[in-house]
Amino acid sequence: MCAQRVIWEDLFGVGIGTTNISTAANTSFGVPLNNHPSFNPGTQTVNTRKAVGTAYRQTSSGCLEYQQGSAVPTTSWEFDVSSKNLSPFLWSLFQSGAFQGAASTYIKYFVPYDKPDTDVWLTLVRKLAPAGTAASHRIVGAIVNSITLSAEEGQNLKATVEFQGYSFESNRDVGTADAFTFQTASCLQWQNAVVTLDGTTINIPGFSLTISNNAVTKFYDNATAVRHDAGEFTATGSISVPWGQATEGGNAQIDAFAAGTSSRLVIYWGDSELANANGEFTIIANIRPTGVNVTGDDEIITEVSFECASDKFTSSVIDASSSIAVSTTTVTGTNTKFSTAFSDGVGFHAGDLLYPIGFTQAGDNTVRVITAVTNNTTLSVFPAFAGTDSGKLYKVKSTPLTISVCDATNLSGM
Numbered sequence: 001m002c003a004q005r006v007i008w009e010d011l012f013g014v015g016i017g018t019t020n021i022s023t024a025a026n027t028s029f030g031v032p033l034n035n036h037p038s039f040n041p042g043t044q045t046v047n048t049r050k051a052v053g054t055a056y057r058q059t060s061s062g063c064l065e066y067q068q069g070s071a072v073p074t075t076s077w078e079f080d081v082s083s084k085n086l087s088p089f090l091w092s093l094f095q096s097g098a099f100q101g102a103a104s105t106y107i108k109y110f111v112p113y114d115k116p117d118t119d120v121w122l123t124l125v126r127k128l129a130p131a132g133t134a135a136s137h138r139i140v141g142a143i144v145n146s147i148t149l150s151a152e153e154g155q156n157l158k159a160t161v162e163f164q165g166y167s168f169e170s171n172r173d174v175g176t177a178d179a180f181t182f183q184t185a186s187c188l189q190w191q192n193a194v195v196t197l198d199g200t201t202i203n204i205p206g207f208s209l210t211i212s213n214n215a216v217t218k219f220y221d222n223a224t225a226v227r228h229d230a231g232e233f234t235a236t237g238s239i240s241v242p243w244g245q246a247t248e249g250g251n252a253q254i255d256a257f258a259a260g261t262s263s264r265l266v267i268y269w270g271d272s273e274l275a276n277a278n279g280e281f282t283i284i285a286n287i288r289p290t291g292v293n294v295t296g297d298d299e300i301i302t303e304v305s306f307e308c309a310s311d312k313f314t315s316s317v318i319d320a321s322s323s324i325a326v327s328t329t330t331v332t333g334t335n336t337k338f339s340t341a342f343s344d345g346v347g348f349h350a351g352d353l354l355y356p357i358g359f360t361q362a363g364d365n366t367v368r369v370i371t372a373v374t375n376n377t378t379l380s381v382f383p384a385f386a387g388t389d390s391g392k393l394y395k396v397k398s399t400p401l402t403i404s405v406c407d408a409t410n411l412s413g414m
Helices: 087-097 252-259
Strands: 011-017 043-047 066-070 074-080 098-100 107-110 121-127 136-152 158-164 167-172 194-197 200-202 206-212 216-218 227-229 234-242 263-269 281-295 301-308 313-315 323-327 330-334 353-357 368-375 378-382 393-397 401-406
Touching: 011 087, 087 098, 087 107, 087 121, 087 136, 087 401, 234 281, 252 281, 252 301, 323 393
Parallel strands: none
Antiparallel strands: 011 121, 043 066, 074 158, 098 107, 107 401, 121 136, 136 158, 136 167, 136 206, 194 200, 194 263, 206 234, 216 227, 234 301, 263 281, 281 301, 281 401, 313 393, 323 330, 330 378, 353 368, 353 393, 368 378
């Protein structure tokens, strides 16, 4: 008989692997969860009523009414967010759309991926027994398929993370290999956030944002998963704007919805829209309203539901006179209008996306995050280009969603 164990003894840890879907990684840190989630083992029962000559069901060896089949192990974690504990989960969700800068801040950017490949997998452990006893639960080869970030008055920023995995084990001995040490960074409190909507600082009671890669796990004719494929990238959410809020209050939101106008929403903990110092965390989203409800209990609030979508686009593919030259993180344009490209006279912003086309080095043809728009012909981007190509085609798009964080933690392989 196993030793008695009570709920407050729960410990959960996460490890990061970049080898393959089936290779487990030891947990590298613990996460103090707000919930006590079970690990769904990923086994399904093929249940078919058959002509077996009895009024009751029959189960035994052979092809009778029940067989065990494979499915995807799953679990859901809920926790308060700090600048240090979210990056592995964002990396797992954004996959090839995750980039890491150099020490000491190790700034990280997360943007929508441009390929379906998954190259980073998490190992999740629920410690249910002491070292030396093989009774803890483990999911190997997990990826995050969705993250919901939310906050409200007087509370911390919260994350709900949904996982799907490769395999489940109920006999993990945590030994001395798995670490459950908690990160030391403070929780990100809603009271310390700065929120802007189309460049105007606003005070709102909270927000919710659900990001999903709609991942699909492929089995084919195998008993175990072959891979996870990243599917369509979606991000939906809601904000509540007080009626009395200057500029963006009143009828501003219902008028924007009626006109089909998108807005640039920025939520950040720190000093700027892109994280640049340890402990900073930012969300940049171009939001297209999908519904508006003017309501309230004590004060009138406009509740805005939205989807994240790119709303600005320029490309030398359709303008033969325009091109770019690149050197490390600097992009120099010819006949470009990076800062005043559109009728609103605003152009692009930090956090928007550059897509290089036809560059000499294959790695230079992947999406870049724009970190600064200097003028109509000069951008700064990340990651740096390896080559120094010129006269190249490009696309620039406003980002549907860019998340940045400085956590002073090196995630090897990002």
